[in-house]
Amino acid sequence: MVRFLVRRAVNYLVLVFLAATMTYFIAASALEPIVNYLQKHPQPPTSTIHNLLRAQNLDPDTPIAVRYWRWLTGVLHGDFGTTYTGDSVRAGTTPGWARPPSTRRCARPVRRSTTRRTWTTSRRPTALGAGRQPAALPAPGHRGHQVHPGQLR
Secondary structure (H helix, E strand, C coil), rough: CCHHHHHHHHHHHHHHHHHHHHHHHHHHHHHHHHHHHHHHHHCCHHHHHHHHHHHHHCCCCCCCHHHHHHCCCCCCCHHHCCCCCCCEEEEECCCCHHCCHEEEEHHHHHHCCCCCEEEEECCCCCCCCCCCCCCCCCCCCCCCCCCCCCCCC
């Protein structure tokens, strides 16, 4: 039984490694045409393009194997890089857009059919709400609470 579990765990780790490797190389190859186009038809100065690409760990002058190694060691340390908006993506943090609004805390499931489940807000006072009115939904374009990368360390 132990041999079976060990074999399964090793197979799982190999599968996760192969999936991460394939995903990285597919994403990296998708950016090559963009880099080539920007080098041939530069609207901003080329140094600006290279600085932006270096900030995203996509420097075209660095070999792809080196970029992959940097990305993989970052993932193993819980650092998933930065988003295109410049926000840091670190394990254990929740971005502002992923946090549920306060009205979802009072939501309860309502069964309307055997295959579909929907949610509605409770009008009864609850332990969380205690008779409060639910907060209004944020305005369109509202990004929620932002955490700057310097605050995470």
